[in-house]
Amino acid sequence: MSSATPATPTRPVHTGAVNLVTLEDITAAAERIAGHAVRTPLVPAPWADRPLWIKPESLQPVGAFKIRGAYNAVASVDPARRERGVVAYSSGNHAQAVAYAARAFGVPAWIVVPEDTPRVKVDATRAHGAEVVLVKTGERESAAYAIVEREDATLIPPFDDPRVIAGQGTIGLEIIADLPDVDLVLAPVSGGGLISGVAAAIKALRPEAQVWAVEPELAGDTAESLAKGELVPWSVADRNRTIADGLRSQPSPLTFAHQQAYVDGIVTVSEDEIRSAVTTLAHRAHLIAEPSGAVTTAAVLHHSDKLPTGKTVAVLSGGNIDPDALATLLQA
Amino acid sequence: MSSATPATPTRPVHTGAVNLVTLEDITAAAERIAGHAVRTPLVPAPWADRPLWIKPESLQPVGAFKIRGAYNAVASVDPARRERGVVAYSSGNHAQAVAYAARAFGVPAWIVVPEDTPRVKVDATRAHGAEVVLVKTGERESAAYAIVEREDATLIPPFDDPRVIAGQGTIGLEIIADLPDVDLVLAPVSGGGLISGVAAAIKALRPEAQVWAVEPELAGDTAESLAKGELVPWSVADRNRTIADGLRSQPSPLTFAHQQAYVDGIVTVSEDEIRSAVTTLAHRAHLIAEPSGAVTTAAVLHHSDKLPTGKTVAVLSGGNIDPDALATLLQA
Structure with missing residues (x-):
């Protein structure tokens, strides 16, 4: 308040x-x-x-609404860096938003989701052209940062x-x-x-x-x-x-x-x-x-x-x- | 074609x-x-x-979409004439659209509907402030024209x-x-x-x-x-x-x-x-x-x-x- x-x-x-x-x-x-x-x-x-x-x-x-923030974040990344791809950890709307924005820019997207995520959400994210990375619950953030380091890619956080x-x-x-x-x-x-x-x-x-x-x-x-x-x-x-x-x-x-x-x-x-x-x-x-x-x-x-x-x-x-x-x- | x-x-x-x-x-x-x-x-x-x-x-x-045509028609009527009200015969979306437009202009609306019109549609039209006139099926147009003459009101046709x-x-x-x-x-x-x-x-x-x-x-x-x-x-x-x-x-x-x-x-x-x-x-x-x-x-x-x-x-x-x-x- x-x-x-x-x-x-x-x-x-x-x-x-x-x-x-x-x-x-x-x-x-x-x-x-x-x-x-x-x-x-x-x-x-x-x-x-x-x-x-x-x-x-x-x-x-x-x-x-997630497309607004995700698209703005992806669009704000330096183009040379953006080419190397973007990473998100989310099983929800943010995952699809980042995948959608990455495809709009023609760059790779890795979306890290817990392995118990409903198939329909995984399929929806893949349908936007993203690579879905299934990990154990609780390992999402560390897996996402590992991809960021390996690929020199950019993390797109859901809100922070x-x-x-x-x-x-x-x-x-x-x-x-x-x-x-x-x-x-x-x-x-x-x-x-x-x-x-x-x-x-x-x-x-x-x-x-x-x-x-x-x-x-x-x-x-x-x-x-x-x-x-x-x-x-x-x-x-x-x-x-x-x-x-x-x-x-x-x-x-x-x-x-x-x-x-x-x-x-x-x-x-x-x-x-x-x-x-x-x-x-x-x-x-x-x-x-x-x-x-x-x-x-x-x-x-x-x-x-x-x-x-x-x-x-x-x-x-x-x-x-x-x-x-x-x-x-x-x-x- | x-x-x-x-x-x-x-x-x-x-x-x-x-x-x-x-x-x-x-x-x-x-x-x-x-x-x-x-x-x-x-x-x-x-x-x-x-x-x-x-x-x-x-x-x-x-x-x-009916609000677009109904509103434009009611707005196009000469204000002095519009004051005397508008009339429509319809049991559907046009009825509500004319009622809505009439209320926006603060003028009376009479909506003529067949007596077998579902209650929910009659109520929706009344909720927009219109007077609903129930008539026998097949008498809608004549009843509408009768009101137009009696009230010196303006008919708002649904499409013609x-x-x-x-x-x-x-x-x-x-x-x-x-x-x-x-x-x-x-x-x-x-x-x-x-x-x-x-x-x-x-x-x-x-x-x-x-x-x-x-x-x-x-x-x-x-x-x-x-x-x-x-x-x-x-x-x-x-x-x-x-x-x-x-x-x-x-x-x-x-x-x-x-x-x-x-x-x-x-x-x-x-x-x-x-x-x-x-x-x-x-x-x-x-x-x-x-x-x-x-x-x-x-x-x-x-x-x-x-x-x-x-x-x-x-x-x-x-x-x-x-x-x-x-x-x-x-x-x-």
Whole structure:
């Protein structure tokens, strides 16, 4: 929870030893990703109890906002170095985003995933032309660094990276362009790359707008950390309880510093509220959200009284839900 | 089927006694609807066998492209006259679109629907503030004209109207703005307002692009009419066989003249192909389409060999599918 200090566009804000991304970083990212990420619209949601728009990042090429940060990071690497390839450790949307960006630049990509990753995700990553490296759970990071050394390749972290944060921040630029008098922006939080970038952009362009984070109760480490003013680690087992499989990470010092500087508040949502939001988005907005992408809508539907009032944008971060899980939710 | 004569922007094309809408009509419509219709993006569909983008009109406020034509028509009425209200006969997306536009202007709307219209559709229209007038099937038009006379109100036809066609044509402007080198645009055809407007815009701005219509085999009157070079009426009973409930109308002389002037070809799709396209759009594009909206994707998935090659845009016209029908399709 912060005092919502506005960023100055030209001078980086320092929080201790950490440099926060600037509006210039984010506008530069917007130029790099133009034509490669979809310029998503704001979709009016007249069925809510407040003026609400959904920002459907589910419509990105890889089905999630991750393409923005991954593409910006790959595009920012020195071309001679980029030729030697990029590396990511992820079993989720970031893996596909890095694979997609690498193919766009015609460079090799190695994606390190645990050997128990569902076949469908492995196939999806391979379909983007990446080499999938299967390793034992818990060895992902070390395996990724080994490839980086062997190939002299470049690691593209999922969130703990200013280039990735700046790429995600382009969502904030688009929100302000489409709804200049927005009052409240809601984004999911997990590793924190998305909310860090979005909040940095919003606070630079419209300091009076509030930016709130939303996370599952069952992976509520960020809510606890913001309340205590320091990172409070939760166990992997605890965080893995939520169905929101994209929200099981926790912030790094870099993304936590952005949140302390720019995020005005946080609400948590229950598993049932997340499921109900997936169904509402399908029936009322004609959008398919993965559980992680539905948390912001869940916050509006079930916790509106805890949120500031006014014109609200809910970032729907992705749509990669398992077809069987989707069918079950829509059957109810 | 036509010789694809390009429209000249400043001089109306005459086909017999019929004036076709011009690029100027369509650009004027774009100015009127800006901020009221969603500026939909082109969503890349890398899962197709050709470079394909989906234009998701399902994201409009009423869940369908109809808001573009209805809003433009209501906005075009003389304000003093508009105050007295607008009238539409429709049980579908056009009804909600006219109701929505009327409320945006703060004027009354009467929507005439058959008394056997599903309650959910009646409620949705009422939710937009319109007065729903229930009449016997077959008396819709006469009842609508009776209200027009009684109230001195203005009828907003679903497709047989230059203002409505021009509004739908704004989709074509957006396609060219986002993909200037598009080779092929696919749009559903029924009454023909959508394809008429889209084709007029595309042929004016990029005559070398092809515009093809798609319709259900079971309501294939337009394919037969274009082949014969004259309107061939099909019975209501025949046209009502398709699950694509938005594609059960047939062209008017006005919309047929546009198709003869501007449409390069037409393909028909089966009911199973339509169902399969709804499922593919949900799983691969994270978009919920109603059957009528999925026909263009069905054409690409199942009849690609009959279509011109190259960069293709499929207009997904709407997303208002019955929740039970959707659940059944996604269960399969």
